[in-house]
Amino acid sequence: MFNKKEHTKQSLREWRKHNRERVRMHERRFYQNNKEKVLDWNREFRKNHPDYDKKLYLRRKKYRQSLEYKVKRATYDQKWSRTHREYRNYQDMIRRMRLRKVKGSFTLQDWQDLKREYNYTCSLCGRKEPEIKLTIDHIIPISKGGTNEIKNIQPLCINCNSKKGGEVLTNLYGSL
Numbered sequence: 001m002f003n004k005k006e007h008t009k010q011s012l013r014e015w016r017k018h019n020r021e022r023v024r025m026h027e028r029r030f031y032q033n034n035k036e037k038v039l040d041w042n043r044e045f046r047k048n049h050p051d052y053d054k055k056l057y058l059r060r061k062k063y064r065q066s067l068e069y070k071v072k073r074a075t076y077d078q079k080w081s082r083t084h085r086e087y088r089n090y091q092d093m094i095r096r097m098r099l100r101k102v103k104g105s106f107t108l109q110d111w112q113d114l115k116r117e118y119n120y121t122c123s124l125c126g127r128k129e130p131e132i133k134l135t136i137d138h139i140i141p142i143s144k145g146g147t148n149e150i151k152n153i154q155p156l157c158i159n160c161n162s163k164k165g166g167e168v169l170t171n172l173y174g175s176l
Ligand SMILES: [Zn+2]
Pocket: 122, 123, 124, 125, 126, 127, 156, 157, 158, 159, 160, 161
């Protein structure tokens, strides 16, 4: 039979799950305005549930051992290390350019926008990410007086970038 009370409880739980930020904000605001009351409640609750912390600890421990957690964690780590690596490479490049007193600079966001404009495609061989990894290439090499401005940048896969070396080559989108 349809249980209205149970149903409301269920949908409230669903709503809370999908509006975590809002719930947290409300709780924070409520706590700010009712500090004493909340602390009292908590004390009272802990007195009536002496093994609550232990249970919570065990539940979290169990969750950390679950496949769901492991998958989530691995995806997060992978994503973090990918963005972090990209950021580090970018920083290295900017540092090298500054040392060589090369004119111009661009942000990591500029580079990400550029990759999107090129549809994540290598300008020379036409292969796409994630099959290949795109690297920053100076269309007119720095050694030939090229600048480090975004208009002198194109994405190339590692293969094409190392093959290109110091040469100025024609790209997929017309000659230079
Ligand atoms: Zn390529």
